[in-house]
Amino acid sequence: MCLAVPVEITSLLPGAMAIGEHSHVRLEFSVALLENPRVGDFALVHAGVAIETIDEESALETLAMLKEVLDGPGR
Amino acid sequence: MVLADELRDADLARAVAREIHAIALSKSVRLMEVCGGQTRTIYRYRLREMLPSTIRLVSGPGCPVCVTPVSYIDQAVALCRIPGVEVFTFGDLMRVPGTRRNLEQARSAGGDVRVVYSPRQALEHALRNPSSQVVFLGIGFETTMPSFCLPLRDAIHDDLPNFSVLLSAKRVPPVMEALLRGKAPLDGFVTPGHVTSIIGSDAYAGMCREYGVPMVVGGFEPLDLLVAIRDLVRLVAAGKRDNENAYARAARPGGNGKAQRLIDELFEPCDEELRGLGVVPDAGYRLREPYARFDARRRFSLAGIESREPPGCRCGQILAGTLEPGECPLFGKVCDPDRPVGACMVSEEGACNAAFLYGGVHAG
Amino acid sequence: MLDNGKCQVALDGVVRMGHGSGGRLSRELLEGLILPALGAAAPDHLDDGAVFVPPPGELVFTTDSHVVSPLEFPGGDLGTLCVAGTVNDLAMMGARPLALSLGLILEEGLPLDTLRRLVSSVGRTASLAGVRILCGDTKVVERGKGDGVFANTAGIGVRFHATSPDAIRPGDAILINGNVGDHGFTLLTQRKGFPLRSPLRSDAAPLNGLVEKLCARVPVRWMRDPTRGGVATALCELCEDRSWSATLVEADLPLHPAVRGVSEILGLDPLHSANEGKFLAVVPAASVDDALETLRCEPLGRDAACIGRITEGHAGKLLIRTALDSVRVMGMLASDPLPRIC
Numbered sequence: 001m002c003l004a005v006p007v008e009i010t011s012l013l014p015g016a017m018a019i020g021e022h023s024h025v026r027l028e029f030s031v032a033l034l035e036n037p038r039v040g041d042f043a044l045v046h047a048g049v050a051i052e053t054i055d056e057e058s059a060l061e062t063l064a065m066l067k068e069v070l071d072g073p074g075r
Numbered sequence: 076m077v078l079a080d081e082l083r084d085a086d087l088a089r090a091v092a093r094e095i096h097a098i099a100l101s102k103s104v105r106l107m108e109v110c111g112g113q114t115r116t117i118y119r120y121r122l123r124e125m126l127p128s129t130i131r132l133v134s135g136p137g138c139p140v141c142v143t144p145v146s147y148i149d150q151a152v153a154l155c156r157i158p159g160v161e162v163f164t165f166g167d168l169m170r171v172p173g174t175r176r177n178l179e180q181a182r183s184a185g186g187d188v189r190v191v192y193s194p195r196q197a198l199e200h201a202l203r204n205p206s207s208q209v210v211f212l213g214i215g216f217e218t219t220m221p222s223f224c225l226p227l228r229d230a231i232h233d234d235l236p237n238f239s240v241l242l243s244a245k246r247v248p249p250v251m252e253a254l255l256r257g258k259a260p261l262d263g264f265v266t267p268g269h270v271t272s273i274i275g276s277d278a279y280a281g282m283c284r285e286y287g288v289p290m291v292v293g294g295f296e297p298l299d300l301l302v303a304i305r306d307l308v309r310l311v312a313a314g315k316r317d318n319e320n321a322y323a324r325a326a327r328p329g330g331n332g333k334a335q336r337l338i339d340e341l342f343e344p345c346d347e348e349l350r351g352l353g354v355v356p357d358a359g360y361r362l363r364e365p366y367a368r369f370d371a372r373r374r375f376s377l378a379g380i381e382s383r384e385p386p387g388c389r390c391g392q393i394l395a396g397t398l399e400p401g402e403c404p405l406f407g408k409v410c411d412p413d414r415p416v417g418a419c420m421v422s423e424e425g426a427c428n429a430a431f432l433y434g435g436v437h438a439g
Numbered sequence: 440m441l442d443n444g445k446c447q448v449a450l451d452g453v454v455r456m457g458h459g460s461g462g463r464l465s466r467e468l469l470e471g472l473i474l475p476a477l478g479a480a481a482p483d484h485l486d487d488g489a490v491f492v493p494p495p496g497e498l499v500f501t502t503d504s505h506v507v508s509p510l511e512f513p514g515g516d517l518g519t520l521c522v523a524g525t526v527n528d529l530a531m532m533g534a535r536p537l538a539l540s541l542g543l544i545l546e547e548g549l550p551l552d553t554l555r556r557l558v559s560s561v562g563r564t565a566s567l568a569g570v571r572i573l574c575g576d577t578k579v580v581e582r583g584k585g586d587g588v589f590a591n592t593a594g595i596g597v598r599f600h601a602t603s604p605d606a607i608r609p610g611d612a613i614l615i616n617g618n619v620g621d622h623g624f625t626l627l628t629q630r631k632g633f634p635l636r637s638p639l640r641s642d643a644a645p646l647n648g649l650v651e652k653l654c655a656r657v658p659v660r661w662m663r664d665p666t667r668g669g670v671a672t673a674l675c676e677l678c679e680d681r682s683w684s685a686t687l688v689e690a691d692l693p694l695h696p697a698v699r700g701v702s703e704i705l706g707l708d709p710l711h712s713a714n715e716g717k718f719l720a721v722v723p724a725a726s727v728d729d730a731l732e733t734l735r736c737e738p739l740g741r742d743a744a745c746i747g748r749i750t751e752g753h754a755g756k757l758l759i760r761t762a763l764d765s766v767r768v769m770g771m772l773a774s775d776p777l778p779r780i781c
Binding site: 118193412432 | 633634635704705761762763764765766767768769770777779780781
């Protein structure tokens with residue numbers, strides 16, 4: 001139910017479609033469900049449709065949290 | 076940005092696991108995840124073996140293929156044999172057992188069944204081939220619904236006479252509620268990340284309060300799940316019935332408004348039969364009446380199909396989390412991925428398939 | 440137009456039933472298209488059979504049939520597969536190829552231009568492998584009864600190395616000469632209607648030269664080309680009924696980034712994807728460095744890697760050590776891999 005990959009939007013097409021890239025694979029998908037899709041955004045694509053944009057700030061927070069775990073008292 | 080390597084890092088995993096081990100629990104806890112994708116990651120990376128024995132991680136009915144009743148496959152098989160009908164499906168359904176045969180066998184016997192990655196491919200085929208009656212097998216939870224709602228909406232808009240959907244769409248929150256009301260005790264839920272992208276984490280808040288059970292939204296990479304489990308265990312240990320989100324980068328409290336409005340425009344909730352849980356109130360979706368002609372069940376005559384669950388199959392109990400794959404008398408003896416009896420053994424997200432392929436080895 | 444002096448075949452035509460009848464049209468096709476396209480790999484004489492004196496040593500005989508759609512794809516075509524498949528089967532048996540046969544079943548309506556390209560690939564790949572097509576046959580089936588071209592190649596080789604799978608011991612290394620899963624995933628993304636594009640190319644290539652060099656340098660206990668079913672299936676078959684197991688290391692698998700990408704988008708495992716220019720070799724632990732050095736000197740072995748070891752315990756199973764350092768069982772491919780949404 002959940003196989004979705006983060007795809008970097010490389011161009012926007014008419015009809016609420018976009019082209020993006022994930023690990024050297026180019027795919028075409030719908031961005032009709034995204035509020036304000038932009039080139040450079042990372043979209044979560046499932047079965048040919050972008051269901052959400054990956055929030056960069058949250059991603060960085062997650063990274064920082066993980067780093068803390070590694071450095072922290074859990075050692 | 077893409078977090079990839081960090082989310083599969085062995086040192087990080089060990090560090091988070093240590094944090095989980097350090098949480099003081101007064102008794103054993105039973106946590107459930109309801110997403111087949113999460114089930115798969117758990118088995119693939121053997122995350123259970125990284126947890127203390129006081130934490131029992133149970134896989135729930137989160138695999139849409141697994142909870143689809145046999146009758147759905149039988150209807151799909153019947154459709155593909157009608158002259159002029161072309162059935163388009165996700166690959167996941169091809170080997171799910173029907174009463175007499177599965178879709179792959181139906182294709183070998185001459186039925187027209189085609190696998191696609193995206194439902195839009197089915198619509199495009201219908202547009203290019205006006206004389207074909209295209210039926211898309213619309214299965215999935217809320218994550219997948221938008222992918223066939225979009226082409227369906229276009230078909231409705233253009234009043235396409237040759238496109239319809241055989242629906243088996245399910246809603247996660249009512250399924251979770253059925254489990255919370257059921258027999259198996261549950262101390263917490265890891266909620267499905269991509270379903271939550273659509274419906275929003277607020278969708279679980281009411282259940283947390285009403286049933287007194289904490290929930291944490293989890294992602295799909297091993298570190299995403301370990302962190303979600305850690306956060307959930309912390310809540311259980313502290314006796315908090317909070318609703319948290321460990322997948323904030325892709326799931327928001329309100330979810331995806333556009334997706335929700337799209338689903339709401341075309342569908343309305345209805346009672347739905349789920350393999351193993353029986354009929355669950357509000358757990359399904361049906362097309363709203365003005366669009367009924369796009370429902371394959373209305374467009375084609377599918378009456379008189381007799382469906383039967385495979386005798387001895389315990390998929391229902393597996394899906395409800397009351398039986399482990401290894402406890403099923405058919406597991407590995409009569410039922411395996413080459414000759415699956417029930418859906419749990421077919422889908423790579425099914426607990427039995429995962430246990431069969433990935434289980435049996437202790438972490439080395 | 441090809442003109443070999445004997446007759447001409449117009450290349451803007453298509454295969455007709457008469458081309459398989461054994462009469463004048465068959466001869467025109469053979470002498471005007473097939474033989475010229477085979478080039479240096481063509482036989483000198485045409486008779487009911489080819490006569491040759493084999494060199495001393497054990498002979499190895501193998502056959503392979505080829506069905507592929509599409510007929511042409513990035514990195515190769517049916518013709519490449521025809522030769523690479525059979526030459527590689529011989530190489531896996533430690534044999535140098537001496538001769539190949541080429542049986543073609545053509546579908547009425549196949550463009551002759553396509554046929555010329557496919558047979559040219561046969562000729563080119565055979566010359567690369569240092570082998571000739573000594574005999575062949577061509578038949579034609581009615582339109583709709585074939586998928587363009589069905590082909591069969593049988594091959595005879597002479598052994599230069601005997602593998603010894605019974606000598607495999609825990610600690611031995613499992614090597615591969617390059618990236619995993621390229622061919623299978625290339626074909627998948629070429630399927631009509633799939634909205635994926637990638638720079639992936641089939642790795643189809645004859646491996647006999649590379650294999651001979653490796654066997655001359657280190658003791659090779661076992662070899663297998665992981666075609667359909669992929670690396671996982673080949674290694675599962677190796678381990679079956681053995682007293683030891685094999686453990687792959689996920690982090691050590693050489694993967695083209697696009698293979699990783701397709702794998703994540705469609706939910707398919709590269710370890711179950713076909714390879715047509717790769718081979719697995721089991722060598723003693725002490726020989727790993729020499730083996731990798733030998734492979735990496737050659738174009739077809741540039742990305743060679745050690746991807747696992749033969750291990751104690753869990754007899755008969757294939758295991759994989761994940762990125763998280765946990766170990767799980769790896770299964771063989773049960774049936775055709777299908778893209779998933781779950």
